[in-house]
Amino acid sequence: MANPFLIDGLKFDFRLYVLVTSCDPLRIFLYNDGLARFATDKYKNPSKSNYKNMFMHLTNYSINKNSKKFKIYPPEHERKLGEISHKRSVSEIYKFLDIEGYDVHRLKRDI
DSSP states (O other): OOSOOOBTTBOEEEEEEEEEEEETTEEEEEEEEEEEEEOSSOOOOOOTTTTTOHHHHOOOHHHHTTSTTOOOOSOGGGSOTTOOOSEEEHHHHHHHHHHTTOOHHHHHHHO
């Protein structure tokens, strides 16, 4: 993906949880929170020298937990200023995006 959206210079993804109660008609309920998983190395455009760096390009917990940089700090309200956690709640990311001026309501609707 060209020009991925980054937070703290890191790639991330959302793990969202849904409950499917019916297939016909389709009824899906989205849980109001989830998990944001972050890569542990700051992102740089893929090149011959970094394309194999899984800690930069992938957000999988099973991979990044092996990085020397991997950190899981307590929830946002217990963290010290500037501490970065590689696992965060989706609600924390929504709050960050809202402060940064992004349309979080539209993002949630689009999801």
